[in-house]
Amino acid sequence: xxxxxxxxxxxxxxxxxxxxxxxxxxxxxxxxxxxxxxxxxxxxxxxxxxxxxxxxxxxxxxxxxxxxxxxxxxxxxxxxxxxxxxxxxxxxxxxxxxxxxxxxxxxxxxxxxxxxxxxxxxxxxxxxxxxxxxxxxxxxxxxxxxxxxxxxxxxxxxxxxxxxxxxxxx
Numbered sequence: 001x002x003x004x005x006x007x008x009x010x011x012x013x014x015x016x017x018x019x020x021x022x023x024x025x026x027x028x029x030x031x032x033x034x035x036x037x038x039x040x041x042x043x044x045x046x047x048x049x050x051x052x053x054x055x056x057x058x059x060x061x062x063x064x065x066x067x068x069x070x071x072x073x074x075x076x077x078x079x080x081x082x083x084x085x086x087x088x089x090x091x092x093x094x095x096x097x098x099x100x101x102x103x104x105x106x107x108x109x110x111x112x113x114x115x116x117x118x119x120x121x122x123x124x125x126x127x128x129x130x131x132x133x134x135x136x137x138x139x140x141x142x143x144x145x146x147x148x149x150x151x152x153x154x155x156x157x158x159x160x161x162x163x164x165x166x167x168x169x170x
Contacts, residue, residue, distance in 0.1 A: 001031045005038040015040035015166045018097075019158075022046050022110060029087030029118065032097060039097040041165040043158050046103050046110045049087040049118040052079065060111065088114075091121045095128040098165035100158065102135045112136055131165055 005016045018039050020028025025047025032042045048054070052073045058064050071078035083089055099122065103115040119134040126132065135157070 001027060002035050002038065005031070005035070009038060017041045017043070017162050017166070019043040020045070020047060023048055025049060025110075026051060026085075026087065030085045030090070032099070033087050033090040033092070033122075034085070036094060036096045041098040041162055042100070043161065044099065044101045044115065044118075045154075047087070047101065047115055047118070048110050050089075050114045051086045052082050052089060054111070054114060055082070061109070088118050088121060091118075091125050093125045093127055096122055096126045096130060096132070098131045098161075100131075100133045100135070100161040102137065102154070102157075104137045131161075133161065 001018065005018070008016050016039050018028050018031060019042070020026070022045070025044045026049060028042060028044055029047050029049040032039060032044075051070060054060055055063055055067065055070050056073050071082055073079040073082055099119070101115045101119050103110070103112045105112050115134060116136070119132065123132050
């Protein structure tokens with residue numbers, strides 16, 4: 001993702017927007033905090049952004065079953081590796097791209113507090129005047145709402161955010 005964004009910047013892209021959802025939100029979140037200057041806007045949907053804390057808590061559903069995939073932060077070698085890219089743990093004081101973070105209150109895969117913690121720490125450390133939004137849907141889980149218009153509403157929100165921020169050159 002970073003290599004593609006660098007390529008776009010080298011070839012004078014006016015702006016680069018990044019989107020990631022769930023485990024893809026982990027990748028997008030890592031890119032956001034490790035190389036924030038590359039992106040104009042970032043959309044994170046139910047993002048897995050606090051990997052060390054979540055994988056350390058065996059009471060969270062799916063955690064123990066996914067230790068093989070993500071690594072066990074109770075083992076030093078895994079902890080050190082995970083710390084290199086953990087979005088939450090790599091937030092520093094700097095300018096960050098515009099962010100829209102969404103989550104569902106009933107999500108058993110990525111609990112709502114991960115995006116809340118991430119957004120709070122990001123806002124606390126950002127040195128910019130960019131837009132940083134958080135939306136927690138009180139009627140949805142990991143895959144969004146269940147009524148037939150939920151997906152349309154989420155898409156409209158996402159595109160309105162992107163279109164509203166691509167000209168915000170802070």
